[in-house]
Amino acid sequence: MVHKRNEGKDDCCEKTHHDSQYSPGYYWLGNDTLKVPLVLHKENRERLVSRMLTNHKDTIEKNSFILLEGGKDEMSYDTDHEPLFKQERYFFWTFGCEIPGCYGLVGLDDKATSVLAIPKLPADYATWMGEIHSKEYYKSIFLVDHVIYTEDLQDYLKGNNASTLYTILGLNTDSGATFKEPEFPGMKENFKVNNSVLFPEIAECRVIKTPKEVEVIRYAVDASVSAHKHVMRTVKVGMKEYECESEFVHHAYKNWGCRNVGYTCICAANKNSAVLHYGHAGEPNASTISEHGFCLFDMGAEYHSYTADITCSFPATGKFSPEQRVIYNAVLDASVAVIQAMRPGVNWIDMHKLAERCILEALLKANILKGDLLDLVKNGIGSVFFPHGLGHFLGLNTHDVGGFVGDCKPKTNSLRTTRDLKANMVITVEPGCYFIKHLLTQALADPIKVQFFNQQELQKYVNIGGVRIEDDVLVTENGCENLSKDLPRTCEEIEEFMKKY
């Protein structure tokens, strides 16, 4: 039986998918997982070329190509251990292809002529790695116009009188890292290379998701929502945090085909919920969930390389203490206010400020803080409790690209974008309120800041750790859609949900 989410999609894959994740034009992991039509990437190519031709029509010469280089298989240190390959994301966005060692060309012409260059494999690849497929096979899978071997890349370009190659080089304005420019033998000698124009254009294309991309993200979010609920049903006082990580990952993989998570699972309980990026190798989710332990679980599964990024916060017992309820509701107020306000044209800095105000108001009401709201804001009390940005674009990267291109305003502290919202952006909304020892110590040592704190009341809360509520939100024409809305989110919903198990 075809799952509802796959209705109307090409039936051809039912048979061929017994043997592979691919069939002509589709990626699919069987069972009830999503059939992804790989025409998604053809649409991406067409969008990119159209944007390039529109914005740079006076400078793009005839026979110009976009050139992208995919990721390479790499070994760990000096060993022959090969970590599971993850494709470079610009390349994946453009071609949807998971093969290491590829290049891709997209002609800057009306047809957005696409060429996938794959490595020519030695015969013994078949013994170790699997069947060696023909160029025609890959052409049918990935819906490109031509498949060639990487060794023929230079000849192909010469044969097509290639003039300028457009590449990505330089600062990724989101991560601060530098993009390594593609190269192949003979490139610089034989072709003009323009590496300044492509990055902002392709980044902007990646910001605006197509309906097909949204469908894949929606699926990754559904998988993650389902796995978070599974964890909420499973969690018990006395469990190790990593058992929850294991439950999440297994649920998302076995039932939803998500082999990877978009980022290392943060399964923070007790005081660890105040550590924003807990869960890394140095803090490997190794604590025992204590009786009054508050859980902050930030985990997102990936499908066809698109990822979700969701945080659920709840008491391990399933029953909020009065203090936990106060802080949770402060964050929930912020989340609800932001999601209600989100629509095209709204600036993200304003959304961050809105969230901060909601949290500060709630802390004032709870008598943890005192004074005037505007004074609190002005004196930076918000970032003592809410020291990270409200959210970030989401897509093939957890922190997706494009936060600082186009109409962005200057970077302000920890915000990951400063742009106005547009329809079909997907962005996380993740207000948080934390009791972080060193930030509180700093604030209380500051003669101006300290006067806003009611330290006696504050003491009742410091052991909560922190609360974060993170949803994945699609901006629509008139507002927005919370893709992760099926999670229990109010204290009452959470208590009701966890009571059953």
Next chain:
Amino acid sequence: MVHKRNEGKDDCCEKTHHDSQYSPGYYWLGNDTLKVPLVLHKENRERLVSRMLTNHKDTIEKNSFILLEGGKDEMSYDTDHEPLFKQERYFFWTFGCEIPGCYGLVGLDDKATSVLAIPKLPADYATWMGEIHSKEYYKSIFLVDHVIYTEDLQDYLKGNNASTLYTILGLNTDSGATFKEPEFPGMKENFKVNNSVLFPEIAECRVIKTPKEVEVIRYAVDASVSAHKHVMRTVKVGMKEYECESEFVHHAYKNWGCRNVGYTCICAANKNSAVLHYGHAGEPNASTISEHGFCLFDMGAEYHSYTADITCSFPATGKFSPEQRVIYNAVLDASVAVIQAMRPGVNWIDMHKLAERCILEALLKANILKGDLLDLVKNGIGSVFFPHGLGHFLGLNTHDVGGFVGDCKPKTNSLRTTRDLKANMVITVEPGCYFIKHLLTQALADPIKVQFFNQQELQKYVNIGGVRIEDDVLVTENGCENLSKDLPRTCEEIEEFMKKY
């Protein structure tokens, strides 16, 4: 209650381990997982220094140090996505420390004075990554003599009148990759560096496991055996291969604390069982297990960075067909013969030949091959069916180091070591028999090889795919111990075991 395997171990960790994987001198993930005494690494340091001083006493100057550089946190491509950190293995063997960005020194003196150099973290590390611990804290955990900051490395060495620094540089003879020499500001200007002596000595030390190392490997093997059995109970015709991967990984993590696997899981069913390294990103365990599908599942869990490497082969239905039984028993014969013959002094090339002979004999008996056994061997028919080496050292790497140092013989085709066995080596025994299309086609096209094949009989077997039986074996003083012996291994045991579920 203390688990049997942890009896007699320091009780101190019971409390502190609620909050961490560490307590002074121990690594432990709670519940029934293994408490690893970190004195294991102190013993490693002492062994290494003692070996260096013995073998190079005439050339090692006073105040010489071994210098190792740990791994660094790295981002994926140009993003800020940080894959889960894995420590460089020489460094880990010496210090047992999972922190990125460290250096380590071991004095080439009688006390094997140890210095762990850790990065000085910025204050906001506490907000994002977790508590910043003191140097004293790490000293107590890792049982080193001194902890310093990396920025003080040069001063420390100067203050101790360091003469020569011994480093690793050059070809890793096991992987064929090149080891990147450690470096820090001022190293080459201020100190003599010897990068030719250390590699063979430290590699040899890693080959011979201490009782404490064996205990950790034994635990990783127990975890993997338990998880393989769980998969054998769970597998059903019609399941996707990746569901089995997910079951294995979850079982080993949730119940045994194994966050990582030593290598990408190979869950090969149907014809995929003839692909030796199936399961990578290009062939991601995505087939549906068919009615006559033979499963070859090669998976190993890792604990405290020591890994298991185990393969189970069985029919998905739990019932062998006559042909599957013939091939399975051919491989089992080889495995039994090798494990019976293994003891110190035996050469690994001879073990490989013994396994190959067993397999060829069985194929002759089954009438798939014809002719004289010695002629088959001489004409390379063995590697048509068994194209990989019999096994490899196992430890912190799946393909552990030291296969080609010491008394090794020249490399021969696919063997991963050519050495004589010694007590306390841990090595995999993994004979296999596969029907690999392109190898069979090659052989049948060869006028000499073709005459050994009974092609009509061969046809009955080609759809099996392949069989591999892989155990992890400790060489003892008088023979060997199969650490993975608790798996059902004969056809009868497997059928009996799988019948129950």
